[in-house]
Amino acid sequence: MATVKDFRNDVRPNWCPGCGDFSVQASIQRALAKLGKEPHEVAVISGIGCSGRISGYINSYGFHGVHGRALPTAQGVKLANRNQTVIAAGGDGDGFGIGLNHFMHAVRRNMDITYIVMDNQIYGLTKGQHSPTSAHGFKAKTTPEGNIENALVPTQIALAAGIGFLAQGFSSDVNQLVSLIEQGIQYKGFSLINVFSPCVTYNKINTYDWYKEHVYNLEKETGYDPTNRAAAMAKIIETHGLLTGLIYRDDNRVAYEDQIPGYKQTPIVNDEIALDPAVFEAAVKEFA
Ligand SMILES: Cc1ncc(C[n+]2csc(CCOP(=O)(O)OP(=O)(O)O)c2C)c(N)n1
Numbered sequence: 225m226a227t228v229k230d231f232r233n234d235v236r237p238n239w240c241p242g243c244g245d246f247s248v249q250a251s252i253q254r255a256l257a258k259l260g261k262e263p264h265e266v267a268v269i270s271g272i273g274c275s276g277r278i279s280g281y282i283n284s285y286g287f288h289g290v291h292g293r294a295l296p297t298a299q300g301v302k303l304a305n306r307n308q309t310v311i312a313a314g315g316d317g318d319g320f321g322i323g324l325n326h327f328m329h330a331v332r333r334n335m336d337i338t339y340i341v342m343d344n345q346i347y348g349l350t351k352g353q354h355s356p357t358s359a360h361g362f363k364a365k366t367t368p369e370g371n372i373e374n375a376l377v378p379t380q381i382a383l384a385a386g387i388g389f390l391a392q393g394f395s396s397d398v399n400q401l402v403s404l405i406e407q408g409i410q411y412k413g414f415s416l417i418n419v420f421s422p423c424v425t426y427n428k429i430n431t432y433d434w435y436k437e438h439v440y441n442l443e444k445e446t447g448y449d450p451t452n453r454a455a456a457m458a459k460i461i462e463t464h465g466l467l468t469g470l471i472y473r474d475d476n477r478v479a480y481e482d483q484i485p486g487y488k489q490t491p492i493v494n495d496e497i498a499l500d501p502a503v504f505e506a507a508v509k510e511f512a
Pocket residue numbers: 272273274275276291314315316317318319342344346347348349350355423
């Protein structure tokens with residue numbers, strides 16, 4: 225059985241020392257090992273950003289795609305092989321800026337994919353512009369006088385769009401993050417785990433200490449019912465989206481791939497190729 229070590233490769237991450245993304249990478253690797261997955265059973269599909277590099281740092285199938293397009297690629301992979309554990313990953317700019325449209329449709333489509341967003345409330349790779357999740361008043365290179373836009377709250381958007389599994393984590397709380405990723409992967413449908421993952425180089429406001437002071441951990445609350453959608457929305461609004469833990473799950477939703485009429489149970493990769501060599505040769509000749 226695969227261990228955490230089997231999900232490591234020899235590529236050295238070029239993230240800045242202290243970047244929150246290191247913990248996300250380690251948490252994904254730990255969750256996969258705990259679930260008894262093998263590297264060949266997993267595909268990590270990422271967009272562009274510092275966080276997008278994560279697909280190159282995990283020993284599994286991987287695809288480092290185009291900015292904002294991790295989800296369309298991940299959905300293609302899932303459709304081609306329904307048995308593959310598909311993880312999509314990227315930053316808040318990637319997923320909730322340029323990729324927001326894809327996110328909304330992926331939520332309502334509900335394929336069995338786990339989407340892990342490393343939300344640092346800034347554009348890291350392009351050196352510190354404000355992002356869709358930057359707070360009103362936030363000062364960055366593009367907003368020297370303070371951000372005049374309101375922040376998008378990913379958990380609120382996801383719940384409003386009808387997500388079936390919604391959780392939020394923090395890079396500093398690896399045990400909680402591993403558990404949330406495990407649950408997200410096990411959930412049969414689309415899951416979002418939005419992770420507060422500090423950018424230590426460009427975001428001097430939303431630091432580890434800032435999150436520790438401002439984030440409310442749902443696990444401390446007795447009696448919170450994650451199956452109650454209205455209560456989940458109320459809690460997100462009450463905390464301004466600054467909460468961690470399992471926020472909502474709906475086990476009655478049926479995954480997209482389980483509803484496609486005539487969709488084969490056996491993925492194409494496991495099909496016997498029964499092509500007559502003569503037909504193959506003729507086709508090659510025709511297109512040569
Ligand atoms: C189509 C396109 N537009 C813009 C860019 C430039 N670009 C690359 S990464 C990025 C944003 C990075 O921020 P985020 O997605 O939050 O990831 P982070 O680097 O913070 O992990 C942008 C705007 C691009 N590569 N492609």
